[in-house]
Amino acid sequence: MMDIHQRVSILKQHEIECYRICFYLLQSEKMARETAKDALIKLFKQEMFFASEMGARTELLRKQSIKSALEAKVSMSGGD
Numbered sequence: 001m002m003d004i005h006q007r008v009s010i011l012k013q014h015e016i017e018c019y020r021i022c023f024y025l026l027q028s029e030k031m032a033r034e035t036a037k038d039a040l041i042k043l044f045k046q047e048m049f050f051a052s053e054m055g056a057r058t059e060l061l062r063k064q065s066i067k068s069a070l071e072a073k074v075s076m077s078g079g080d
Contacts (some may be wrong), residue, residue, distance in 0.1 A: 002050050010050060011040050014061045021065035023073075031072055039068035 002010075018039050023032035042064055043049045049060050 001047065006025065007044055007050060010057075011044060014043075014057070015040065017058075017066045018061055021062060022069045025069040026065065026073060031076070032069075035068045035072045036065065038072075039064045 008028060014065075015036070019032055021035040022035040022039065023029065026032050026035060039061075043061065046060070049057060
């Protein structure tokens with residue numbers, strides 16, 4: 001298992017891509033920041049993300065970013 005510093009270092013490498021995906025889907029800087037933060041926190045807790053190779057990590061990041069952005073969009077529109 002990786003320590004906290006290693007996990008943070010890996011997540012920092014993916015931070016911009018996560019934000020980019022969230023912003024593309026939400027078209028709001030504020031919402032994209034909040035949603036990217038949420039996605040990265042969720043990935044931080046996933047051991048599989050850190051155990052994966054780079055290609056698989058990128059795919060997990062993409063999926064979590066989209067999921068978090070869509071959840072935020074539903075919450076913004078008042079749906080549940």
